[in-house]
Amino acid sequence: MLAHLASFAWDAPSVDLHALAPEIVVAATLVVVLVIDAFTGEEQRWAASSVAGIGLLVALVPVATLAYDGATRVMFGGGYVVDDYALVLKALFLLSGYVVVLLSTNYIAEGDYWEGEYYQLLLASVLGMMVMASARDLISIFVALELLSIPAYMLAAWRKRDLKSDEAGVKYYLMGVFASAVMLYGMSVIYGYTGSTLLAEIAPRIGELVTSEPIITLGIVFVLIGFGFKVSAVPFHTWAPDTYEGAPTPVTAFLAVASKAAGFVALLNLIYVGFWGRHDVYEPLMWVLAALTMTIGNLIALRQTNVVRMLAYSGIAQAGYILAPLAIAGSSPEAADQALHSIVVYLLIYAAMNLGAFAVVMAVARKTRSAEIDTFGGLFSYAPGLTVAMSLFLFSLAGVPPAAGWFAKIGIFQALASAGDTSGYVLAVVVAVNSVIAFAYYGRLMRVMWMDDVPDGDTTPIRVPTSITAALVITAAVTLVIGVVPGVLTHFTDPINLLALGR
Amino acid sequence: MLGGDPLLSGDIDLAVVLIVLLKVVVVFALLLVATMFMIWWERKIIGDLQNRIGPNTAGPFGLFQTFADGVKFFFKEDLLPDRAQRRVFILAPLLTVVPAFLLFCIVPFGGDFANGANGTVELFGHETYLQLADPPVGILFALAMSSVAVYGVMLAGWSSGSKYPLLGSVRASAQMVSYEAALGLSVCAVVLTTGTLSTHGMVVHQAGDGWGSFIPNWNLLAAGIVPFVVFLIASQAELNRPPFDLVEAEQELVGGYHTEYSSIRFALFFVAEFMNSVTMGAIIVTLFLGGPAGPAPWGPGWLWGVGWFLLKLLVFLFVFVWIRGTLPRVRYDQLMDLGWKVLIPISLGWLLVLATFHVARDQHWNGVVVALVGAAIGLTFFGLLRFAIATSKARRLEGVVD
Amino acid sequence: MFGLLVAQNIAFYVIAALIVFGALRVVTCKNLVHAALWLVLVLAGVAGQYILLAAEFVAVTQVLVYLGAIVVLFLFGIMLTRAKTGHDLELDNPTPAKVGAGVIGVLLLGVMGYALWDAWRGQELGDIVVQRTAEVSDSLFSTYLLPFEVISVLLLAALIGAIVLARRD
DSSP: OHHHHHTSOOOOOOOOHHHHHHHHHHHHHHHHHHHHHHHOOGGGTHHHHHHHHHHHHHTHHHHHHHHHHOOOEEEGGGTEEEOHHHHHHHHHHHHHHHHHHHHHHHHHHHTTOOOHHHHHHHHHHHHHHHHHHHBOBHHHHHHHHHHHHHHHHHHHTOSTTOHHHHHHHHHHHHHHHHHHHHHHHHHHHHHHHHSOOBHHHHHHHHHSSSSOOHHHHHHHHHHHHHHHHHTTOTTSOTHHHHHHHHSOHHHHHHIIIIIHHHHHHHHHIIIIIISTTOHHHHHHHHHHHHHHHHHHHHHHHHTOOBHHHHHHHHHHHHHHHHHGGGGTTTSOHHHHHHHHHHHHHHHHHHHHHHHHHHHHHHHHHHHHSOOBGGGGTTHHHHOHHHHHHHHHHHHHHHTOTTSTHHHHHHHHHHHHHHTOSHHHHHHHHHHHHHHHHHHHHHHHHHHHHHHSOOTTSOOOOOOOOHHHHHHHHHHHHHHHHHHHOTHHHHHHHTTOOSHHHHO | OOBSOGGGTSOOOHHHHHHHHHHHHHHHHHHHHHHHHHHHHHHHHHHHHTTOOOSOSSSGGGTTHHHHHHHHHHHSOOOOOTTSOHHHHHHHHHHHHHHHHHHHTTOOOOOOOGGGOOOEEEETTEEEESSSOBOTTHHHHHHHHHHHTHHHHHHHHHHTTSHHHHHHHHHHHHHHHHHHHHHHHHHHHHHHHHOOSOHHHHHHHHHSBOGGGTSBOOHHHHTOHHHHHHHHHHHHHHTTOTTSOGGGOHHHHTTGGGTTOOHHHHHHHHHHHHHHHHHHHHHHHHHHSOTTOOOOOSSOHHHHHHHHHHHHHHHHHHHHHHHHHHOOOOOHHHHHHIIIIIIHHHHHHHHHHHHHHHHHHHHTOOHHHHHHHHHHHHHHHHHHHHHHHHHHHHHHHHTSOO | OHHHHHHHHHHHHHHHHHHHHHHHHHHHOSSHHHHHHHHHHHHHHHHHHHHHTTOHHHHHHHIIIIIIIIHHHHHHHHHHHOOOOSOOGGGOOOHHHHHHHHHHHHHHHHHHHHHHHHHHTTOOOOSOOOOOHHHHHHHHTTTTHHHHHHHHHHHHHHHHHHHHHHSOO
16 A cells, blocks of 8 residues: 555655745744743743744844845745745835834733733734735635734734723624635635636736636636725725724734735735736726725724724725725736835835834823823823824825835825826826825824823823834834935835736 | 445446445444444443343343333333424434444445455455445545534534533533544544555555564554554543543433433434444454454455454454443543643654654664654653643642633 | 436535525524524535535545534534524514615625626536545645645634633633
8 A cells, every 4th residue: 555655646845945934933933932931930921022023033034135145936836936025025024023022012011911822923923924925826825814814813802801802803803704705705716717726827817818707807806805805995994993993002003014014915916916917807996996995094084083093094095095006007017017116115114104103102002091182182292202203103104205105105106107097197186185185184183292282281201111112213213214215115125026927 | 436346436237236225234234233232232241340240131141131122212202391492302313323324334344355355245246345335535434424423412412401411512512522633633643554544445454464474464553552542542532431421420410411312312312322332443443453354264255354343343342341341430621631631642743753754764764763863852742741731730720820 | 427427417406405595594594503503504515515526535524624623613602602592583683784685695696696607608527537635635735835834823823812812811
C-alpha cells in the first residue's frame, strides 16, 4: 500500500521562506504571546503588549529586506505574490497594528479586560491583513478575509460587561458573516464559470467576452458587494457607527483604519488582477457606491454629537473618496495606474491621520470618560498639545495643507480627471462638494476645542500615558512630513504596479 | 464509484443486485443476533465478575433472556409524556438506531486474506468482498456516523420536556463531541500507517507479515500501541459506556436522556447502545487487529476469515464488559480533563511522531538521531503542557480566574 | 451506463426537492430546535448531492463537519441558553418585514436562477470523474498550502476569542 502511495506524483511546492518571513514573524509572535500568557502570573501581564509590539516591529525587518531586494516573488502558481505593492501595504498594516498596540496598552490594562488574548487576536488579525496584501487567489483572499475579520468581531465585543460593546460585536459579526456568505457565493459562481481560483487565470477568461454574461456580472457584483461591507460603503455601512461606538476605542481605531484598508486591498487585488477586463461591470457599481458613500457618510456625520460616531461617519465618507478612483480605473491603463497610486497613497495617509485622531480622542476620554463633542469644549485651555495635534489631524482629514490629507485628495482628483470622460469629472465634482460639507463638522469640532468654554470648569491638565504619546508623535510626524514633503511617500508608492500581473 | 468492491466494477445485472440484497440481509441479521448475544454476554459476565449467577432461566444458560425481554418491552404501554415534543420524541430513538446499523456496513467480516489473497470471495459467479460496502472513504464514514449518533441522544433528552433527560443529553453531547477529537486523531495514526481510508484496504495492509515474519502486521504494533489505547478509551466514552456513563448516572439523573421513554422506544435505545458496542468492537478489530485476516490452514479461506473476525470481536466484547465491571464511574471534570488534556495531546503527539518516522524513512535519515531529537522535542512539549496545566491550576486556586 | 445516468438524475431531483422543502421549513418553522433539525435535512441532502457527483470525500466531510459538529453545537447552544420546548413567537417578524423579505427573495431567485440557467443551459456534465481523496490532499498541500496554514491560525484565534467571550470573569 505504501509503495502504491509513493507512485502518486506529488510535487512539494517551493516555499520561499524569505518572502513569507514577515508573516512567519507575526505568527511566531502570536505563539510567543500565547505561551507567555499561559506560563506567567498576574504580575507579568504587561509582557503581552510589549512582545506584541516588538514582534510587529521585528516583522518590518524582512519587509525592508524584501523591498531592498526588489524582486517580485511569485509562489503557489501565482496564488501568492510578494511585490512592491504588497510590501508597502504590509508595512502599512504592521505600522498601524503597532500604533494600535500602543493605544491599547493602557486602555486594556486599566480596564481589567483579558490582556494576553487581546493581543493574540490583534496579531492574528494583522496576519490576515498581511496575507491579504499578497493573496492573488480566490481561496487565499477568502481565508485572509476571515482571518482578519473573525478576531475583529471578537475584539469589538471585548468589553464584555458593557451591553454596547456586546451589541457592537454582534452587529459586526452578523453583518460580516452575511457579507462573507454573499461574497462566497459570488466566488463560487466565478470559479464555476472559469474553472480556476487564480485571479490571473480568471482575468483572461472573463476578459475575452465582448459583453459580460449575466453569470459573470452576478459573480463580480456579489464579490465586490461582500467587500463593500468590509469597507463600510453605503448602503452596506449600517454596522459601522454602532460598532465603532460600542467597541473599545483602540479596536475602533483598528477597524476604522487597518480593517478598512484590508478591504480596499482586497478590492484592488480583485479588480486589478482578476476582473480587469470587465470594467463594464465594476465601474458603474463603484461609481454609485462611491457617490452614495461619501455623500451619505458626510451628511450623517454633520448631525453627530459623539466624536467617535462622527469619526465613524467621516471614515465612511473617506471610504467613498477611496472608492472613487475605482469607478474610472478601467478606462485606460494610464488611468488605472493613477487610480491605483491615488488609492494606495490615500490609504497610507488615511491610516496616519485617522489613528492620530483616535489617539487624541482616547487621551481626552481618559479624563472626561466620554466622547461627546461637548466634552472637548475649551480643550485648548488645559491641553494645548492635544488640541494642536487634533487640529492637525482634522485639517488633514479635511484636506487642508500642510497636513498630509491634501496630497491624498489631490491624487484622487488627478486620477478622476485622468480618465477624461464625463463620469470621471462628475464624480470629481461630487468629491469636491463633499469635501466642502466635511469642513462643516471638522470645523465644528475645531471651534469647540479652541473657542468654547470648558463644560464644568475642570481645567486640570490631562496626563497622557507614554504609549499614547508615542502613538501621537508617530502619527503626527507622518501626517506632517508627508504633507510637507510628499516625495517621501511617493518614493515608496511609485514603483507599485498591479496590472503587469493580470496581463 | 461505489468503492473498491469488484462486484460493482463490471456490468450490473440482476444477480449483482440480488447479491447486494443478500449481503444486506445477512449483515442485518448478523448484527441483530450479535446484539442480542452481546446483551446476554454482558449480563452474564458482569454476573460472574460480581459473584452472581446472572440470567440462567430462559433457555440454555439464559441465552433467550434478551428475547424474552424484547417481547416484554413490545407489550408494554407506550407512554408519551404530556410536555414532550411529539414528533421529535418519536424520531429520536430511530435516529439512534439507524447510525448504529449504518456503521456496521463498512466492517469487513470475512474473506480470505491468508497468503497474500486480497479477500475476494466467489459468490454465484461474481467476485465480491464480505462486507456490505467498501467506500474509498470508509473509515471517515464510520467517524461521520458516530458523530451523527449524537442526535438521537440529544433530541431524546430535549424532546422529553423534563429536566433530567435534558441534563443527561447535554452531558452526552458534550462528552461525545469532546471525545470525537481523540477518536479521530487516533484513526489518523492508522490511516498514516496503512495509507488508505478504505476499511478493506486496511485489512489487506495488515494481512501481511510484520516483524520477524511471524508477528502479524497489525496496526496495534505497526502504528504503535498508543493510538490503540487512545481509541479504546475514547470509544468507551463515545459509547457512553462505564466508566464514562455520566449520561445516565442514576444517582444524579434518574435514567439520563431516556428517562421518559418506555416500551419499544426504550428498547430501541437499549438495543442501539449494545449494537454500538458490537460495532465499535468490530471497528477496533478492523483498525488495529487486522479484521478477518489470519492464517487459513485448511478448508475454505473465507470461513476462516469469518472465524478469525468473530474470535477477535469476542475478545473485545469481553474487554468492554471487563472494563465496565472493574472501573468506577469518573467525575464530570475528570472526564473532560482526560479527554482534552490527556488523550488529545497524546494522540496528536503520537501522530507527529509517526509522521516524523515516515519522513525520516523516506529521506533516509539516521533513525537513532531522529529518535533522540524526537524524544527531546516530545519531552519539552510534555513539560510545557504540564507546566501550563499547573499554572492554570495555580491561577484557579488563587481565584484569579474560575 | 444510460440507466445509471437516469437513476442519477431522478435521485438528484428527489434530493433537490427535499433540500428546497427543508430550507423553506428552516425559515418558516416557529420552533428553534425544529428549524435546526430541518437544517440537518438540508445539509444531509447536500451531502447526498455530493455523493451523486462522486465526490465522496466532500460528502463525508460535509456530514462530519456540518451535521456532526456545527448543527450539534447549534442545538447545544439552544438547549443551554433557552430550553424552550414549545412554539416561539419571538422568532417571527412583523408582516411588512415578511413581505419585503419575500419580494427580495423572489427577485434574487429570479436573477440568480436566470443567470445560472443562462450560463449553463444545454451543457452536459459529461462523465463524472471519481475524485480521489489523495488528489484533494495533494492540492491542499501544494497549491493551497498557504491558505491551509492560514486557516490553522484562524482556528487558533477563533478558539482563543471564543473562550474569552464565553467564560465568566
